[in-house]
Amino acid sequence: MYKAEQDQEGKAIIDAKWLATEVASIIFNQGKARVFNVLESQLEPGPRLGAAKRLTEDVISNIARDSAHLIRDVLGDWQEEVIPGAEVDLTSEEVEEIEIDYQKVERIIE
Numbered sequence: 001m002y003k004a005e006q007d008q009e010g011k012a013i014i015d016a017k018w019l020a021t022e023v024a025s026i027i028f029n030q031g032k033a034r035v036f037n038v039l040e041s042q043l044e045p046g047p048r049l050g051a052a053k054r055l056t057e058d059v060i061s062n063i064a065r066d067s068a069h070l071i072r073d074v075l076g077d078w079q080e081e082v083i084p085g086a087e088v089d090l091t092s093e094e095v096e097e098i099e100i101d102y103q104k105v106e107r108i109i110e
Contacts, residue, residue, distance in 0.1 A: 016075035
């Protein structure tokens, strides 16, 4: 699931695993996008750009994984009940894209 589970009263429980996954997702997705933009502006399309992108994704994956493990190790069994902020209306396509991205990050940090 791409968000903390909510109960009937709108409260949710977040835990160390949820936080670790969210942080890893930010690092991986935003880091990759920003570095890829720089690479694409500096390198012509071709094998060098492809190799640079693969190397970059590998490095950023490792940073995301290490960050997630640190959070889970430090926080252990920590969990907190929260009341989430405003609801966000998403299309089914946006929800599907978020779930795919979340699953990818979960595979990276395991």
